[in-house]
Amino acid sequence: MAQPEQVTSAAQSGPYDWIGSSVPKVDALDKALGITQYVGDMQMPGMLHARIRWSGVPHAVIRGIDTSDAEKVPGVRAVLTAGDIPGVNRYGLAVQDQRVLADDKVRSAADPVALVAAETEQAAEEAINKIKLDLEPLRPVLSIEDALDPTAPAIHEGGNLFARTTVRKGDLDQGVRDSDVIVETTYRTHLMDHMAMETESSLAYMDPTGVLTIITSTQYPYRDRRQIAPALNLSMNKVRVVQAPIGGGFGRKDDITSEIHAGLLALKTHRPVRLIYTRQDSLIANTKRHPMLMKFRTGARSDGRLTFVDADIYGDTGAYLSLGAFVIKKAGIHACGPYDVPNIRVDTHTLYTNNLSSGAMRGFGVLQAAMAHESQMDQLAHRLGISPIDIRLINTLKPGLATGTGQVMDEGCGIEATVLRIKEYMESHDLRFARS
Amino acid sequence: MEHYSLKINGNVYETDAEPFESLLDVLREKLRLTGSKKGCDEGECGSCTVLLDGKPVLSCILLVSDVREKEVLTIEGLPQGGEPHPIQVEMTERGGIQCGYCTPGIIMSAYALLQENPRPSEDEIRFAIAGNICRCTGYSKIVEALQAAAGTPIR
Amino acid sequence: MTPFRAHPILSPVLGLEGYYEPASIDEALDILRRGNGKPFAGGTDVIINLRRRTVTYKGLVNIKRLPGIADWSTEPGEGLHIGAATPFRDLESSPSVTQRYSALAESIRVIGSVQLRNMATIGGNLCNASPAADSAPALIVSKATVTFTGNGDGTRSCLVEQFFSGPGRSILDPDGLLLSLEIPEPESNSGDCFQRFTPRGALDIAVVSAASRITLDRSSGRVQEAVIALGAVAPTPVRAGKAEEVLVGHEPTPDLMAQAAKIAKEECNPISDIRGSASYRQALVEVLVRRTLEQALERAQR
Structure with a gap:
């Protein structure tokens, strides 16, 4: 009978003793007891409940928003649209391309158009459904191919190509000449939701000293404050962002979610306001993993040694950038994977579309690239008659070798040891590749 | 509004509610028993799991009128004599908890399992908590914690 | 109170x-x-x-407190009576059900989750009339009948396979009420099996589901009767009649069952949607029908 693994006590002392040991998290028992207070668990006297009306269409000019029926719903205390924003109706983590509430046009089906605060969640829900939107549809840009089409409408003033990055190393033509085999494939990855178990949520109130306080499920309270204060026309010292226990983030709570909306409603109603995204709100309105289109050409010599990588990576960041340019750039930086490649040409293209926005998510662009470069390695192995393990061992980065962007590996480079462990495991368990 | 006397964790709670309100909303917003979580509000994620007459159910789609004359057990009712239940202890000490949002639901599903099957196999544990979605842990540490709580061998 | x-x-x-x-x-x-x-x-x-x-x-x-609506009973040789509001989990937890009604038990175990099955009822699954309703193919091969009230007075009964009329629609009138199900006792020379394909094991909706029942002729060992029902391949759960026909009267060899599975694939006409393309669904039909037939045969021969 296997013994339960040792649970380490806090009695250890040496500086490295913690490494490799299992340490109970300081806040875990409260979570097990159900006494941890997430934002949704909090209430305040006089608190109002908020809901957001989303645009529902990907691309349109706003001709009018009729809130009169919504205002008549019993219990409704505020119905706000873009004109009610006291400060700058712009925010964004990297560039300020997002509107707190849509003004001139709608750029995605998840654009917030109006806010409601009411005495009950049901009243707020009734009210958002009674807001009438008069939208004039525009041609939507719904794919990477659409975004690259020169006749496509520009979603933002600067056009649909937000950024291009390049990685260059060696001489691509020489790499092609040195190759005994070249594989060329186009890969696609899809949009994906983080699906944190707790949806986005904020509780905003004016504290007795006149500081707007927003308790929120966020990954970065200070970055939030930097975006909240200008939108609400408050000086930075009049906004306090409190990071509540967070029920999962995985990157999606990097961006502003419910914070400005809850703060704005609290400012306008002079009441505490709690805004909790429904699961549907969360699914449509928050950032996702970037869908990518990746065109890869990879060469190798007959002995398995890589000769070049030639790739174009197109990332669909949706209607707003969030951290898109950095995620997609990172896919380019990692396009050669953990392998030593002498000749490299990699371009990345960050594209706006009218799709849901993508941003940070676990792996930050590296996963999409891995899908492509590892599939290329498998294809090369197959074409050359080398085992998928061996072709990786031939090419892994080792201490002293550099990545395509010039980062020289040191002793922390563990890819060769990792692949060797896989090889050992497969041999000791008599595992074989189906195709090699 | 109707008046309800609800038997929860051995206590009687008096509250007014519409009969079609969910038990979860009544627990969380009216009775301030916020340990049961709202993850999806449509019976898919298991974060709101409570026991109704000893059986695990989804309190987000259970109407409060269906709780009349029945016993509800929530995460708040699990500790005995001020001491956490062994499932709560093992989940804490064996890395079964990260963000913690799915945790109360997992613990309630596991508690229901151990009530009817005190020494479940790993497969039986996984079957019993299949209705509880966790996005952080990958489940392995949760399963190990539940095996430890049941005193069964860990892989 | x-x-x-x-x-x-x-x-x-x-x-x-x-x-x-x-x-x-x-x-x-x-x-x-x-x-x-x-x-x-x-x-x-x-x-x-x-x-x-x-x-x-x-x-x-809310019909849950109607007298008898959530009661079920079974006696060996007498079949199974299930009140429409019986939660799935009650049936799943009873050896007297799971040991004799294999396909039904297999279909129940994959519905939603344990918590959901403590709430969701067998009658509700039928009234919801999803083409992918997990219990439907198993109930069809079990020759289950439903009893319900109609516009007029009194009650009516029909086979489960006659109950559905389209996605989300059944022959139940809007003011009608499904009361109960009756499942006849399986014959000892028969066996059945249900399988479905879903990306996840729990909390998922069938891409395709299939149930098969084989009844063997006691003296010859040939197929006396075959019933194959498919879910999520048509506007309602459907039978694969042509596939059933090729089996009847013959020795149930692996080749013949593979042939029947191929025919089931050809005779169904699924749509493409978010869960799978039409051609993928057809490929799944062939695999699931073959596997459920093989398993049903093994159980019939026991």
């Missing part, structure tokens, strides 16, 4: 004007006849659809 019977809602919430908890079938039918609402028991479809606002109902009629 006296259960209240009718509950007028002064300020409509979710469009509801009333909430009813009838204490007798007659009272329930009276409420329904006056067009006052949607009957529900577990609520695992009705309440969710209402909240999503994909439907509107004037009122909700």
Whole structure:
């Protein structure tokens, strides 16, 4: 009978003793007891409940928003649209391309158009459904191919190509000449939701000293404050962002979610306001993993040694950038994977579309690239008659070798040891590749 | 509004509610028993799991009128004599908890399992908590914690 | 405690004007006849659809406390009687059900989750009339009948396979009430099996599901009767009649079952949607029919 693994006590002392040991998290028992207070668990006297009306269409000019029926719903205390924003109706983590509430046009089906605060969640829900939107549809840009089409409408003033990055190393033509085999494939990855178990949520109130306080499920309270204060026309010292226990983030709570909306409603109603995204709100309105289109050409010599990588990576960041340019750039930086490649040409293209926005998510662009470069390695192995393990061992980065962007590996480079462990495991368990 | 006397964790709670309100909303917003979580509000994620007459159910789609004359057990009712239940202890000490949002639901599903099957196999544990979605842990540490709580061998 | 019977809602919430908890079938039918609402028991479809606002109902009629509606019983040799509001988990937890009704038990174990099955009822699964309803193919091969009330007086019965009329639609009138199911005792020379394909093991909706039942001729060992039912390949759960035909009267060899599976694939006409393309669904039909036939045969020969 296997013994339960040792649970380490806090009695250890040496500086490295913690490494490799299992340490109970300081806040875990409260979570097990159900006494941890997430934002949704909090209430305040006089608190109002908020809901957001989303645009529902990907691309349109706003001709009018009729809130009169919504205002008549019993219990409704505020119905706000873009004109009610006291400060700058712009925010964004990297560039300020997002509107707190849509003004001139709608750029995605998840654009917030109006806010409601009411005495009950049901009243707020009734009210958002009674807001009438008069939208004039525009041609939507719904794919990477659409975004690259020169006749496509520009979603933002600067056009649909937000950024291009390049990685260059060696001489691509020489790499092609040195190759005994070249594989060329186009890969696609899809949009994906983080699906944190707790949806986005904020509780905003004016504290007795006149500081707007927003308790929120966020990954970065200070970055939030930097975006909240200008939108609400408050000086930075009049906004306090409190990071509540967070029920999962995985990157999606990097961006502003419910914070400005809850703060704005609290400012306008002079009441505490709690805004909790429904699961549907969360699914449509928050950032996702970037869908990518990746065109890869990879060469190798007959002995398995890589000769070049030639790739174009197109990332669909949706209607707003969030951290898109950095995620997609990172896919380019990692396009050669953990392998030593002498000749490299990699371009990345960050594209706006009218799709849901993508941003940070676990792996930050590296996963999409891995899908492509590892599939290329498998294809090369197959074409050359080398085992998928061996072709990786031939090419892994080792201490002293550099990545395509010039980062020289040191002793922390563990890819060769990792692949060797896989090889050992497969041999000791008599595992074989189906195709090699 | 109707008046309800609800038997929860051995206590009687008096509250007014519409009969079609969910038990979860009544627990969380009216009775301030916020340990049961709202993850999806449509019976898919298991974060709101409570026991109704000893059986695990989804309190987000259970109407409060269906709780009349029945016993509800929530995460708040699990500790005995001020001491956490062994499932709560093992989940804490064996890395079964990260963000913690799915945790109360997992613990309630596991508690229901151990009530009817005190020494479940790993497969039986996984079957019993299949209705509880966790996005952080990958489940392995949760399963190990539940095996430890049941005193069964860990892989 | 006296259960209240009718509950007028002064300020409509979710469009509801009333909430009813009838204490007798007659009272329930009276409420329904006056067009006052949607009957529900577990609520695992009705309440969710209402909240999503994909439907509107004037009122909700909670039938769970109707006398006998959640009772079920079985005796060896007598078949299985199931009240419409019986939660799946009650059936799943009973060896007297799982040991004799293999396909039904297999279909129940994959519905939603343990928590959901403590709420969701077998009658609700049928009334919801999803083409992918997990219990439907197994009930069809089990030759289950449903008993329900109609427009007129009295009750009617039909086979489960005749109950569905389209996606989300059944022959049950809007003011009708599904009361119970009867499943005949399986013959000792028969065996059945249910399988489905889903990306996840739990909390998922079938891409394709299949149930098969084989009854063997006692003296010759040949197939006396074959019933194959498919889910999620048509507007309603359907039978694969041509596949059944090739089996009858023959020795159930692996080749013949593979041939029947191929015919089932050809005779179904699924759509493409988010869960799978038509051609993928057809490929799944072939695999699932072959596997369920093989398993059903093994059980019939036991």
